[in-house]
Amino acid sequence: MPVTPDVLFSFAVSIAVLSILVLGYGVIRRALPGTSLAPQVLGGLFGAVAVAQMHVPMEPIPGIIVDLRTVPLVLAGAFLGLRATVIAMIIAATARLGIGGIGWVPGVLAIMIAGTSGLLWTYLTRGRTRRGARAMLGLAGLACLQLSAVVMLPGHMALWYLKMAAPILVPCYVLVIPPLAWALERHRLRSAGDARARGAKAMELNSLLPPPEALARSLAAxxxxxxxxxxxxxxxxxxxxxxxxxxxxxxxxxxxILADLGRFLMDILPEGATIGRLENDLVLIYLPRQTPDSVAALSAELRDRITLRRFAVPGMMAVRLIPRVSTCSYATIPTFSSLSSDLGLTSGLLGARWAERWQTSPDSDEDTSHRAGATTTRLFQTADRLLEACEVDRRLSDRGYDTI
Structure with missing residues (x-):
């Protein structure tokens, strides 16, 4: 292939477009570290880059026009999983159908083979913690399988394509795919390490924001x-x-994020506060009875300080929380059901899960308000709450409630 300035420029443009894959993969994995949305977004990105490659072709020899449209699809199969690869293949195949021409059938078939070869590589390298240079070269070799799509062309055209275009595309795949795959592999390993770090931080959650059963026991104590x-x-x-x-x-x-919030609350709340959570979006703070003015001041301070704080999470962008703060005061510690009603939370998950059990509890606020000063009554209330905690524990287990 003659290396002319035009050929070098076209090849450089193709590489620049492909580099978007590496940049976008890292950014999206950091912005969307969960598994629900990231694959769809990444599949759309890789499919869009494949379409862009169709519009930046190279003409190394007069009359021979080639492009690297299948490279993003091979990489999608290798690093994004089945769902994202299917999305990328659908986008690329739709664009190729729009172009039309006699080569649309082998073109669409090549797209399908490219994505499948990436998935096959993932299967063959499964179980490896780190995939090295040999595996990357193997991926480039599998990418060459898409050249078999020329069987859908008439015989003389297929032979001409294999003679003229294949000797150009195979070296391009060997030169381009391994470094791109190596960069994506580094991002993948970094994302896996960040996920482990998030998991390690999440293990602290129960000690910083105890779940319902542990919160009930802390209140009893x-x-x-x-x-x-x-x-x-x-x-x-x-x-x-x-x-x-x-x-x-x-x-x-x-x-x-919730673990960081618990640590933050422990640092700013006055001494003697007990904190916990009933659901993963409902945090409760118990304080010795406060005056209305001090409650209003503390509520405003909490809302402002939490809203202004950025909660750092390993492997992703910092997160802002905007809480809604509700307050109530009681003569004695209320049951969770009455508390959820007074705070205007009965329409949430809490009421659906536990209201039945506590609505029939004989220890209502009306009954306990007249006995708030009796030590004996407090001990009975404490025992009731321990039983209440056991009931919470049982119901959570029965319903599969996630209390990590």
Missing amino acids: AEVAGHYRRGVTVLGLRLPGRGLRLGLWGGTAEFS
């Missing part, structure tokens, strides 16, 4: 110790958009 003998003020922090967080970032990222 605090009540026996007399921390709330003059009453209790409860602040409820509702964190809207949990479904969006799960869809964008996944469970480990959400748990890591």
Whole structure:
């Protein structure tokens, strides 16, 4: 192939377009570390780059026009999984159908073979922690399988294509695919390490924001110790958009964010506060009974400081939380069901899960408000709450509730 300035320029443009894959893969994996949305976005990106390659062809020999449209599809199969690869292949095949011409059938077949060869490479290299240079060259070799699509052309045209175009495309695949695959492999390994770091941080969540059963036991212990003998003020922090967080970032990222929130609350709340969560988007803060002015000031401070803070998560961009704060004060520690009603949370998951059990509890706020000062009654209330915690534990287990 004569190396003319025009050929070098066309090849450089193709490489520049392909480099978008590496950049986009890293950015999207960092912005969307969860598994729900990232594959679709990445599949669309790789498919779009394949379409762009169709519009930046090379003409190394007069009359021979080639491009690297199948390279993004091979890499999609190798690094994105089946769902994203199918999306990329559909986008590229649709664009090739739009171009038309006598070669549309082998063109679409080559796209299918390219994506499948990447998936085959993933299967053949499964179980390897790190895939090295030999594996990358193997991927380039598998990419050459797409040249077999010329069997769909008339015999003389197929022979002409194999004689003239194949000797150009094979070296291009060997030169281009291994370095791109190596860069994507580094991003993949970094993403896997970040996911492990998020998981390690999420393991701290139960100690920083205890789940319902542990929260009930902590409240029982605090009540026996007399921390709330003059009453209790409860602040409820509702964190809207949990479904969006799960869809964008996944469970480990959400748990890591909640763990950071728990650590932040422990640093700024006054001494004697008990914190926990009833759901992963509902955090409760229990304080010795406060005056209305101090409650209003603390609520405003919490809302402002949490909203202004950026919660760093390994492997992704920092996250902002915008909480809704509700407050109530009681003579004694309330049951979770009455608390959810008073804080305006009965329409949430909490009411559906636990309201039945606590609506029939004999320990209602009306009954306990007249007995708030009796030590014996407090001990009975404590025992009731321990039983209540056991009931929560059983119901959570029965329903498969995730309390990580």
